[in-house]
Amino acid sequence: MEVKVGIQHINRELVVDTDETAAQVIDAYKSALEADGLITLTDSKGGTTLVRAATIAYLDLGKEQTRRVGFGDI
Template identity: 45%
Template sequence: MDVKIGIADVARELTVKTELAADEVVTTLASALDKGGLFELTDDKGRRVVVPAAKVAYVDLGAADERPVGFGAV
């Protein structure tokens, strides 16, 4: 799933492709906001993205990845 994170006072948004479900992303963000800590996601290649939870302006949850169709399908 593609997750777009808008950060306060930053013109560009972060885009993270993760294997987490939408509910798991929301739970992770809510937990980080409650604790006043860091919002952390791991992308599908194992890289971590860490953002101060207080600076998160919005989170756009894309559609879940579907099986590719066509010549590029493996």
């Protein structure tokens, strides 16, 4: 799933391709907001992205999809 993170006062958005579900991302964001801490997103290649939850303007949660097989979309 592709997660786009809009950060306050920054013109570009941060894009993370993660294996987490939308519900997991939402729960992580809510927990980070309550604790005034960082949201941690792990991408599909094992990299980690940390963003201070209070600076997030929006989260755009892309469509959850299964793995693609072959050279085209089926």
